Amino acid sequence: ETGVTQSPTHLIKTRGQQVTLRCSSQSGHNTVSWYQQALGQGPQFIFQYYREEENGRGNFPPRFSGLQFPNYSSELNVNALELDDSALYLCASQPRTNLPTDTQYFGPGTRLTVL
């Protein structure tokens, strides 16, 4: 277990709806990254939050947005859901000390199905 938790575990939505996914980072970690993992693919970077500010974004449209809270937990919001948004959404936290030991620790993921 990495100490990173995500909720909910599974979620079913319909096209056009909005969804919020949540992540609690490991204690002492101030950086959270979100990834989308389509079936049979590797994780694709969505964005990263460092101390409540967005710190980099992958090739995802603006309807993917996020927040990080003072306790470093984070939310991923997706508006106007599309069928292709169906995927496993992974959250990863890291201490961001710029040391070689900086490594991302992943949560178990949220499986989102869009019908």
Add this chain to the structure above:
Amino acid sequence: AQTVTQSQPEMSVQEAETVTLSCTYDTSESDYYLFWYKQPPSRQMILVIRQEAYKQQNATENRFSVNFQKAAKSFSLKISDSQLGDAAMYFCAYRSWKDQFYFGTGTSLTVIP
């Protein structure tokens, strides 16, 4: 942009034998980190091993070791004495100086009893 390529979608190994998973990457950066992650069917990604690009010595973690060839941009994972619990999806990942991670498409490892 950085890309990570895993050319072996599936691999299999006999229990107790050794297997090597391949990974190549493309980057113009000189300083970066490389990782291998394991994703079992339970789907939680678990760090297997990490390599700093500035280190010439290959990283080793118990039965897991890497062959890091910086000039060739190659980063393979060797699993010795394979165990049934090693069966999983293995992802190679690159961490850029901007602290962003890029993953390959994964190699599914089957361990045959």
